Amino acid sequence: MMGNVPSFSPGTAVSSALPGYVALCLTLQVHRLASAQFTVTGPDRPIAAFVGGEAVLPCHLSPRMSAENMELRWFRSQFSAVVHLYRGGRDQYGQQMPEYRGRTELLKDDITNGIVSLRIRNIRPSDDGQYKCFFQSGVSYEDAILEVQVAGQ
Template identity: 60%
Template sequence: MKTIQLPSVTFKVIGPDHPITASVGEDALLPCHLSPSMSAQEMEVRWFRSKFSEPVHLYQNGKDQADQQIPDYQGRTELLKEGIVNGSVVLRIRNISPSDYGQFNCFFRSRNFYEDAVLELKVAEVKVTLDPETAHPRLKLSDDKTTVTWESKHQALPDNPERFDQVFCVLGSEGFSSGRIYWEVEGMGRIWAIGVARESVRRKGPISFTPEEGIWGIEQSRNCYSLLTTPECPLPMSESPVKVRIYVHYEKEEVAFFNPDNADRIATLTASFRGEKIFPFFWVCGSVGGRGGDNP
Protein backbone atom coordinates (compact mmCIF):
# COMPACT_ATOMS: atom_id res chain seq x y z
CA MET A 1 0.00 0.00 0.00
CA LYS A 2 1.33 3.42 -0.94
CA THR A 3 1.05 6.33 1.50
CA ILE A 4 0.31 9.72 -0.03
CA GLN A 5 1.58 12.70 1.98
CA LEU A 6 -0.07 16.03 1.25
CA PRO A 7 2.30 18.96 0.90
CA SER A 8 2.45 21.38 3.81
CA VAL A 9 1.09 24.80 2.90
CA THR A 10 3.09 27.64 4.44
CA PHE A 11 2.27 31.30 4.64
CA LYS A 12 3.20 34.57 6.27
CA VAL A 13 0.92 36.86 8.26
CA ILE A 14 1.31 40.48 7.22
CA GLY A 15 0.17 43.45 9.29
CA PRO A 16 0.62 47.21 8.89
CA ASP A 17 4.21 48.45 8.88
CA HIS A 18 3.25 51.39 11.09
CA PRO A 19 1.36 51.81 14.38
CA ILE A 20 -2.42 52.24 14.26
CA THR A 21 -3.69 55.27 16.17
CA ALA A 22 -7.15 55.70 17.68
CA SER A 23 -8.66 58.15 20.15
CA VAL A 24 -10.31 57.25 23.43
CA GLY A 25 -13.94 56.27 22.87
CA GLU A 26 -13.51 55.64 19.15
CA ASP A 27 -13.20 52.35 17.23
CA ALA A 28 -9.88 50.93 16.03
CA LEU A 29 -9.42 48.73 12.95
CA LEU A 30 -6.53 46.24 13.04
CA PRO A 31 -6.01 44.57 9.62
CA CYS A 32 -3.84 41.61 8.67
CA HIS A 33 -3.67 39.17 5.75
CA LEU A 34 -1.97 36.02 4.54
CA SER A 35 0.79 35.91 1.97
CA PRO A 36 0.43 34.23 -0.44
CA SER A 37 -3.28 34.88 -0.65
CA MET A 38 -5.41 31.86 0.39
CA SER A 39 -8.67 31.18 2.15
CA ALA A 40 -8.67 31.35 5.94
CA GLN A 41 -12.28 30.23 6.36
CA GLU A 42 -11.23 26.86 7.79
CA MET A 43 -8.32 28.24 9.81
CA GLU A 44 -8.11 29.42 13.37
CA VAL A 45 -7.68 33.19 13.63
CA ARG A 46 -6.71 34.33 17.10
CA TRP A 47 -6.02 37.83 18.37
CA PHE A 48 -4.24 38.05 21.70
CA ARG A 49 -1.99 40.38 23.66
CA SER A 50 0.68 39.05 26.03
CA LYS A 51 -0.83 35.59 26.59
CA PHE A 52 -1.84 33.20 23.81
CA SER A 53 -4.35 31.53 26.13
CA GLU A 54 -6.22 34.82 26.70
CA PRO A 55 -7.77 35.76 23.34
CA VAL A 56 -8.96 39.25 22.57
CA HIS A 57 -10.97 37.60 19.78
CA LEU A 58 -11.09 34.00 18.55
CA TYR A 59 -12.40 32.65 15.23
CA GLN A 60 -12.36 28.84 15.21
CA ASN A 61 -14.29 26.03 13.51
CA GLY A 62 -15.80 28.52 11.08
CA LYS A 63 -17.30 30.88 13.67
CA ASP A 64 -16.48 33.43 16.35
CA GLN A 65 -15.97 31.98 19.83
CA ALA A 66 -17.23 34.84 21.99
CA ASP A 67 -17.25 32.75 25.16
CA GLN A 68 -13.46 32.36 24.93
CA GLN A 69 -12.71 36.09 25.08
CA ILE A 70 -11.11 37.72 28.08
CA PRO A 71 -13.55 39.97 29.99
CA ASP A 72 -11.97 43.29 28.95
CA TYR A 73 -12.92 42.66 25.31
CA GLN A 74 -16.26 40.87 25.59
CA GLY A 75 -18.83 42.76 23.55
CA ARG A 76 -16.18 45.15 22.19
CA THR A 77 -14.72 43.25 19.23
CA GLU A 78 -15.87 42.18 15.78
CA LEU A 79 -13.90 40.21 13.18
CA LEU A 80 -14.63 41.63 9.73
CA LYS A 81 -14.50 38.68 7.33
CA GLU A 82 -15.37 40.16 3.94
CA GLY A 83 -11.92 39.21 2.64
CA ILE A 84 -11.41 35.98 4.59
CA VAL A 85 -11.61 33.84 1.40
CA ASN A 86 -8.43 35.64 0.35
CA GLY A 87 -6.84 35.45 3.80
CA SER A 88 -7.65 39.01 4.80
CA VAL A 89 -9.37 39.94 8.09
CA VAL A 90 -9.82 43.08 10.17
CA LEU A 91 -10.38 43.20 13.92
CA ARG A 92 -12.63 46.04 15.04
CA ILE A 93 -12.21 47.10 18.67
CA ARG A 94 -14.95 49.39 19.90
CA ASN A 95 -14.81 52.07 22.58
CA ILE A 96 -11.03 52.34 22.77
CA SER A 97 -9.62 53.02 26.24
CA PRO A 98 -6.07 53.79 27.41
CA SER A 99 -5.57 50.17 28.49
CA ASP A 100 -5.79 49.12 24.80
CA TYR A 101 -2.47 50.84 24.12
CA GLY A 102 0.26 48.40 23.05
CA GLN A 103 0.79 45.28 21.00
CA PHE A 104 -1.74 42.85 19.53
CA ASN A 105 -0.82 39.49 17.98
CA CYS A 106 -2.69 38.29 14.89
CA PHE A 107 -2.32 34.49 14.73
CA PHE A 108 -3.42 32.15 11.89
CA ARG A 109 -3.32 28.35 12.15
CA SER A 110 -4.12 25.82 9.45
CA ARG A 111 -4.09 22.05 9.92
CA ASN A 112 -0.33 21.79 9.65
CA PHE A 113 1.11 25.29 9.89
CA TYR A 114 0.80 28.47 11.90
CA GLU A 115 2.24 31.98 11.88
CA ASP A 116 1.51 35.36 13.42
CA ALA A 117 2.20 39.09 13.13
CA VAL A 118 2.47 41.79 15.77
CA LEU A 119 0.49 45.03 15.41
CA GLU A 120 0.91 48.13 17.54
CA LEU A 121 -2.05 50.23 18.66
CA LYS A 122 -1.48 53.75 19.94
CA VAL A 123 -4.18 55.59 21.83
CA ALA A 124 -4.11 59.33 21.16
CA GLU A 125 -3.81 61.57 24.20
CA VAL A 126 -4.49 65.25 24.78
CA LYS A 127 -1.68 67.68 25.39
CA VAL A 128 -2.00 69.23 28.83
CA THR A 129 -0.56 72.67 29.51
CA LEU A 130 -0.46 74.24 32.96
CA ASP A 131 -2.34 77.38 33.92
CA PRO A 132 0.11 79.93 35.40
CA GLU A 133 -2.80 81.86 36.93
CA THR A 134 -3.49 78.92 39.27
CA ALA A 135 0.10 78.01 40.23
CA HIS A 136 1.25 78.49 43.82
CA PRO A 137 4.09 81.08 44.00
CA ARG A 138 6.62 78.36 44.81
CA LEU A 139 5.83 76.45 41.65
CA LYS A 140 7.83 77.41 38.58
CA LEU A 141 6.41 76.53 35.16
CA SER A 142 8.50 75.92 32.07
CA ASP A 143 8.21 78.32 29.14
CA ASP A 144 5.99 75.88 27.26
CA LYS A 145 3.87 75.34 30.41
CA THR A 146 4.24 71.55 30.32
CA THR A 147 6.60 71.15 33.31
CA VAL A 148 6.29 72.29 36.91
CA THR A 149 9.10 72.48 39.50
CA TRP A 150 8.90 73.22 43.23
CA GLU A 151 11.21 76.00 44.44
CA SER A 152 12.17 76.99 47.98
CA LYS A 153 11.45 80.68 47.48
CA HIS A 154 8.27 82.52 46.59
CA GLN A 155 7.96 84.16 43.23
CA ALA A 156 6.47 87.63 43.15
CA LEU A 157 3.09 86.76 41.65
CA PRO A 158 -0.28 88.49 41.99
CA ASP A 159 -2.70 86.92 44.46
CA ASN A 160 -5.49 86.52 41.92
CA PRO A 161 -8.63 84.52 42.84
CA GLU A 162 -7.60 81.51 40.73
CA ARG A 163 -4.21 81.01 42.43
CA PHE A 164 -3.55 78.44 45.17
CA ASP A 165 -2.00 80.42 48.03
CA GLN A 166 -1.12 77.72 50.60
CA VAL A 167 -0.94 74.30 48.96
CA PHE A 168 1.62 73.74 46.20
CA CYS A 169 -0.89 73.06 43.44
CA VAL A 170 -1.48 73.99 39.82
CA LEU A 171 -4.30 73.13 37.41
CA GLY A 172 -4.30 72.44 33.71
CA SER A 173 -5.23 75.30 31.38
CA GLU A 174 -8.03 73.47 29.59
CA GLY A 175 -11.07 72.12 31.38
CA PHE A 176 -13.75 69.85 29.97
CA SER A 177 -17.32 68.95 30.80
CA SER A 178 -18.10 66.02 28.51
CA GLY A 179 -16.58 63.06 26.72
CA ARG A 180 -13.56 60.88 27.42
CA ILE A 181 -10.06 62.21 27.73
CA TYR A 182 -6.65 61.09 28.95
CA TRP A 183 -3.15 62.41 29.43
CA GLU A 184 0.16 61.16 30.81
CA VAL A 185 2.36 62.52 33.58
CA GLU A 186 6.04 61.63 33.96
CA GLY A 187 9.12 62.66 35.93
CA MET A 188 7.03 63.19 39.04
CA GLY A 189 9.78 62.99 41.68
CA ARG A 190 9.39 61.68 45.22
CA ILE A 191 6.39 63.57 46.57
CA TRP A 192 3.39 64.38 44.41
CA ALA A 193 -0.32 64.05 43.81
CA ILE A 194 -2.05 63.97 40.43
CA GLY A 195 -5.63 63.65 39.26
CA VAL A 196 -8.53 65.97 38.48
CA ALA A 197 -10.30 68.78 40.28
CA ARG A 198 -13.64 70.51 39.86
CA GLU A 199 -13.47 74.11 38.69
CA SER A 200 -14.92 75.20 42.04
CA VAL A 201 -12.10 73.65 44.09
CA ARG A 202 -10.97 76.06 46.82
CA ARG A 203 -7.79 77.96 46.04
CA LYS A 204 -7.26 79.88 49.28
CA GLY A 205 -6.11 78.52 52.61
CA PRO A 206 -5.36 74.90 53.53
CA ILE A 207 -7.41 72.31 51.68
CA SER A 208 -7.73 68.54 51.88
CA PHE A 209 -7.10 66.51 48.76
CA THR A 210 -10.37 64.60 48.97
CA PRO A 211 -13.52 64.03 46.92
CA GLU A 212 -15.36 66.27 49.40
CA GLU A 213 -13.14 69.14 48.21
CA GLY A 214 -13.72 68.20 44.56
CA ILE A 215 -10.41 66.39 43.99
CA TRP A 216 -9.91 62.80 42.78
CA GLY A 217 -6.40 61.45 42.47
CA ILE A 218 -3.48 59.42 43.74
CA GLU A 219 -0.39 60.51 45.64
CA GLN A 220 3.11 59.30 46.42
CA SER A 221 5.08 60.14 49.55
CA ARG A 222 8.11 58.23 50.86
CA ASN A 223 7.58 55.66 48.08
CA CYS A 224 4.12 54.88 49.45
CA TYR A 225 1.10 55.29 47.18
CA SER A 226 -2.42 56.18 48.24
CA LEU A 227 -5.80 57.00 46.79
CA LEU A 228 -6.98 60.50 47.70
CA THR A 229 -10.10 59.32 49.49
CA THR A 230 -11.59 59.74 52.96
CA PRO A 231 -9.82 58.04 54.67
CA GLU A 232 -6.83 57.61 52.38
CA CYS A 233 -6.57 54.14 50.87
CA PRO A 234 -3.07 52.65 50.43
CA LEU A 235 -2.25 51.32 46.97
CA PRO A 236 -0.11 48.18 46.69
CA MET A 237 2.58 49.02 44.13
CA SER A 238 5.43 46.61 43.41
CA GLU A 239 7.45 49.34 41.70
CA SER A 240 7.26 53.06 41.08
CA PRO A 241 5.84 53.81 37.63
CA VAL A 242 7.90 56.06 35.38
CA LYS A 243 4.68 57.48 33.95
CA VAL A 244 1.04 57.54 35.00
CA ARG A 245 -1.81 57.74 32.51
CA ILE A 246 -4.95 59.47 33.77
CA TYR A 247 -8.22 58.60 32.03
CA VAL A 248 -11.50 60.42 32.68
CA HIS A 249 -14.94 59.39 31.45
CA TYR A 250 -17.01 62.47 32.24
CA GLU A 251 -20.48 60.99 31.67
CA LYS A 252 -19.68 57.95 33.83
CA GLU A 253 -17.98 60.19 36.42
CA GLU A 254 -15.02 57.85 36.43
CA VAL A 255 -11.31 58.62 36.93
CA ALA A 256 -8.83 55.81 36.24
CA PHE A 257 -5.06 55.60 36.56
CA PHE A 258 -2.83 53.31 34.48
CA ASN A 259 0.83 52.41 34.16
CA PRO A 260 1.32 52.96 30.40
CA ASP A 261 4.48 50.84 30.28
CA ASN A 262 2.58 47.63 31.01
CA ALA A 263 -1.08 48.81 30.66
CA ASP A 264 -1.78 47.80 34.28
CA ARG A 265 -4.68 49.60 35.93
CA ILE A 266 -3.47 51.27 39.12
CA ALA A 267 -6.83 52.40 40.46
CA THR A 268 -10.29 53.64 39.51
CA LEU A 269 -12.29 56.27 41.38
CA THR A 270 -15.98 57.12 41.13
CA ALA A 271 -16.38 60.90 41.09
CA SER A 272 -19.12 63.50 41.47
CA PHE A 273 -18.51 66.25 38.92
CA ARG A 274 -21.87 68.00 39.49
CA GLY A 275 -21.91 69.22 35.91
CA GLU A 276 -18.83 71.39 36.48
CA LYS A 277 -15.76 71.64 34.32
CA ILE A 278 -12.96 69.28 35.33
CA PHE A 279 -9.28 70.27 35.21
CA PRO A 280 -6.04 68.26 35.43
CA PHE A 281 -4.72 68.64 38.99
CA PHE A 282 -1.10 68.56 40.18
CA TRP A 283 0.51 68.88 43.61
CA VAL A 284 4.31 69.07 43.78
CA CYS A 285 6.31 69.23 46.99
CA GLY A 286 10.02 69.56 47.70
CA SER A 287 9.90 68.31 51.28
CA VAL A 288 8.19 65.58 53.26
CA GLY A 289 5.56 66.52 55.78
CA GLY A 290 1.92 67.56 55.75
CA ARG A 291 0.46 68.56 52.41
CA GLY A 292 3.43 70.68 51.40
CA GLY A 293 1.71 74.01 51.96
CA ASP A 294 2.65 77.36 53.40
CA ASN A 295 1.64 78.47 56.84
CA PRO A 296 -1.13 81.07 56.99
Protein backbone atom coordinates in the same frame (compact mmCIF):
# COMPACT_ATOMS: atom_id res chain seq x y z
CA MET B 1 47.31 -2.67 13.61
CA MET B 2 44.94 -1.72 10.84
CA GLY B 3 43.42 -5.19 10.76
CA ASN B 4 42.24 -5.06 14.40
CA VAL B 5 38.66 -3.91 13.84
CA PRO B 6 36.51 -4.22 17.03
CA SER B 7 34.48 -7.40 16.82
CA PHE B 8 30.86 -6.39 16.35
CA SER B 9 28.65 -6.78 13.35
CA PRO B 10 28.19 -3.30 11.89
CA GLY B 11 25.25 -4.44 9.76
CA THR B 12 22.79 -4.94 12.64
CA ALA B 13 23.71 -1.83 14.63
CA VAL B 14 23.33 0.50 11.67
CA SER B 15 20.21 -1.05 10.19
CA SER B 16 18.31 -1.07 13.49
CA ALA B 17 18.98 2.63 14.07
CA LEU B 18 18.37 3.67 10.48
CA PRO B 19 14.57 3.39 10.13
CA GLY B 20 14.05 5.57 13.23
CA TYR B 21 16.53 8.13 11.92
CA VAL B 22 14.91 8.20 8.47
CA ALA B 23 11.46 8.63 10.06
CA LEU B 24 12.78 11.52 12.16
CA CYS B 25 14.22 13.25 9.08
CA LEU B 26 10.93 12.84 7.21
CA THR B 27 8.96 14.25 10.15
CA LEU B 28 11.25 17.27 10.39
CA GLN B 29 10.98 17.81 6.65
CA VAL B 30 7.17 17.71 6.75
CA HIS B 31 7.06 20.21 9.64
CA ARG B 32 9.47 22.50 7.83
CA LEU B 33 7.23 22.47 4.75
CA ALA B 34 4.11 22.91 6.84
CA SER B 35 5.34 25.99 8.65
CA ALA B 36 6.30 27.65 5.37
CA GLN B 37 2.92 27.37 3.62
CA PHE B 38 1.98 30.99 4.26
CA THR B 39 3.04 34.13 6.06
CA VAL B 40 0.91 36.56 8.05
CA THR B 41 1.43 40.29 7.61
CA GLY B 42 0.11 43.16 9.66
CA PRO B 43 0.43 46.92 9.16
CA ASP B 44 3.99 48.26 9.08
CA ARG B 45 3.24 51.17 11.41
CA PRO B 46 1.30 51.59 14.68
CA ILE B 47 -2.48 51.94 14.47
CA ALA B 48 -3.61 55.26 15.95
CA ALA B 49 -6.77 55.19 18.04
CA PHE B 50 -8.62 57.61 20.32
CA VAL B 51 -10.30 56.90 23.65
CA GLY B 52 -13.98 56.22 22.95
CA GLY B 53 -13.32 55.66 19.24
CA GLU B 54 -12.43 52.46 17.40
CA ALA B 55 -9.36 50.75 16.01
CA VAL B 56 -9.13 48.37 13.06
CA LEU B 57 -6.32 45.78 13.21
CA PRO B 58 -5.75 44.33 9.72
CA CYS B 59 -3.90 41.10 8.92
CA HIS B 60 -3.52 39.21 5.67
CA LEU B 61 -2.06 35.98 4.33
CA SER B 62 0.62 35.65 1.67
CA PRO B 63 0.11 34.00 -0.72
CA ARG B 64 -3.58 34.84 -0.91
CA MET B 65 -5.71 31.93 0.28
CA SER B 66 -8.96 31.52 2.11
CA ALA B 67 -8.80 31.78 5.90
CA GLU B 68 -12.43 30.62 6.35
CA ASN B 69 -11.44 27.24 7.81
CA MET B 70 -8.44 28.44 9.79
CA GLU B 71 -8.17 29.41 13.42
CA LEU B 72 -7.69 33.18 13.71
CA ARG B 73 -6.73 34.60 17.06
CA TRP B 74 -5.87 38.10 18.20
CA PHE B 75 -4.22 38.13 21.60
CA ARG B 76 -2.12 40.35 23.86
CA SER B 77 1.05 39.26 25.66
CA GLN B 78 0.02 35.60 26.04
CA PHE B 79 -1.69 33.17 23.69
CA SER B 80 -4.44 32.70 26.30
CA ALA B 81 -5.08 36.46 26.62
CA VAL B 82 -7.68 36.31 23.84
CA VAL B 83 -8.92 39.56 22.34
CA HIS B 84 -10.90 37.74 19.63
CA LEU B 85 -11.06 34.12 18.44
CA TYR B 86 -12.51 32.72 15.21
CA ARG B 87 -12.49 28.94 14.85
CA GLY B 88 -14.59 26.29 13.13
CA GLY B 89 -16.02 28.88 10.76
CA ARG B 90 -17.42 31.18 13.44
CA ASP B 91 -16.54 33.65 16.18
CA GLN B 92 -15.89 32.04 19.57
CA TYR B 93 -16.45 34.20 22.62
CA GLY B 94 -15.92 31.64 25.39
CA GLN B 95 -12.20 32.32 25.89
CA GLN B 96 -12.35 36.08 25.29
CA MET B 97 -10.93 38.34 28.00
CA PRO B 98 -13.78 40.07 29.89
CA GLU B 99 -12.48 43.55 29.07
CA TYR B 100 -13.01 42.93 25.32
CA ARG B 101 -16.45 41.35 25.60
CA GLY B 102 -18.95 43.07 23.34
CA ARG B 103 -16.28 45.37 21.86
CA THR B 104 -14.76 43.25 19.07
CA GLU B 105 -15.92 42.38 15.59
CA LEU B 106 -14.08 40.33 12.97
CA LEU B 107 -14.45 41.91 9.53
CA LYS B 108 -14.68 38.93 7.18
CA ASP B 109 -15.73 40.46 3.85
CA ASP B 110 -12.43 39.45 2.24
CA ILE B 111 -11.69 36.30 4.30
CA THR B 112 -11.66 34.09 1.17
CA ASN B 113 -8.63 36.13 0.00
CA GLY B 114 -6.95 35.75 3.40
CA ILE B 115 -7.66 39.36 4.39
CA VAL B 116 -9.30 39.97 7.77
CA SER B 117 -9.43 42.84 10.23
CA LEU B 118 -10.41 43.05 13.85
CA ARG B 119 -12.45 46.08 14.89
CA ILE B 120 -12.23 47.11 18.53
CA ARG B 121 -14.91 49.59 19.57
CA ASN B 122 -15.06 51.98 22.52
CA ILE B 123 -11.27 52.22 22.82
CA ARG B 124 -9.89 52.42 26.35
CA PRO B 125 -6.45 53.60 27.53
CA SER B 126 -5.67 49.96 28.45
CA ASP B 127 -6.04 48.95 24.78
CA ASP B 128 -2.69 50.65 24.08
CA GLY B 129 0.19 48.34 23.19
CA GLN B 130 1.04 45.17 21.28
CA TYR B 131 -1.33 42.63 19.78
CA LYS B 132 -0.56 39.42 17.92
CA CYS B 133 -2.63 38.20 15.04
CA PHE B 134 -2.27 34.41 14.71
CA PHE B 135 -3.45 32.18 11.83
CA GLN B 136 -3.43 28.39 12.06
CA SER B 137 -4.31 25.83 9.41
CA GLY B 138 -3.74 22.21 10.43
CA VAL B 139 -0.15 22.06 11.73
CA SER B 140 0.84 25.30 9.99
CA TYR B 141 0.72 28.56 11.86
CA GLU B 142 2.17 32.04 11.59
CA ASP B 143 1.58 35.30 13.39
CA ALA B 144 2.23 39.01 13.04
CA ILE B 145 2.69 41.71 15.66
CA LEU B 146 0.55 44.84 15.60
CA GLU B 147 0.91 47.97 17.71
CA VAL B 148 -2.02 50.13 18.82
CA GLN B 149 -1.29 53.64 20.07
CA VAL B 150 -4.13 55.17 22.04
CA ALA B 151 -4.18 58.99 22.06
CA GLY B 152 -6.21 61.31 24.25
CA GLN B 153 -5.46 59.49 27.49
